Amino acid sequence: MAENVYTFAFSGSAVQSVSLPNAHYIDYGAFDKCEQLTSLTLTAEGDITLISYPMMGYYPFNFNTSACDLVLNADKHYESGTASPKAASENQWATDKSNSPLTWKSITFE
Numbered sequence: 001m002a003e004n005v006y007t008f009a010f011s012g013s014a015v016q017s018v019s020l021p022n023a024h025y026i027d028y029g030a031f032d033k034c035e036q037l038t039s040l041t042l043t044a045e046g047d048i049t050l051i052s053y054p055m056m057g058y059y060p061f062n063f064n065t066s067a068c069d070l071v072l073n074a075d076k077h078y079e080s081g082t083a084s085p086k087a088a089s090e091n092q093w094a095t096d097k098s099n100s101p102l103t104w105k106s107i108t109f110e
Contacts, residue, residue, distance in 0.1 A: 005030045027051045028058035035063050041071040043110050047084045050094055061094055061102055070104040077109045
């Protein structure tokens with residue numbers, strides 16, 4: 001069953017770890033100001049739709065991602081992945097407001 005992570009779902013919360021193994025849709029602001037998040041697992045197979053609302057400055061991951069470990073499905077691997085969005089490197093996935101890859105503390109591919 002596919003999961004959707006809607007607008008501001010975890011925004012501003014003190015959540016430290018989130019596992020969404022079936023998420024295929026993450027709306028803008030879903031992880032806005034989640035400064036305590038240190039572990040995020042998004043292992044759904046296939047494409048993940050990431051929604052941004054740049055006019056308002058909202059993106060799915062608006063927090064310090066460099067302090068967060070990320071786990072993705074192997075189909076998003078930066079070399080061999082076939083799903084979108086694919087990692088840009090061993091620690092970069094998704095993009096920020098300037099369309100640059102977000103840097104994560106680490107990315108593990110399962």
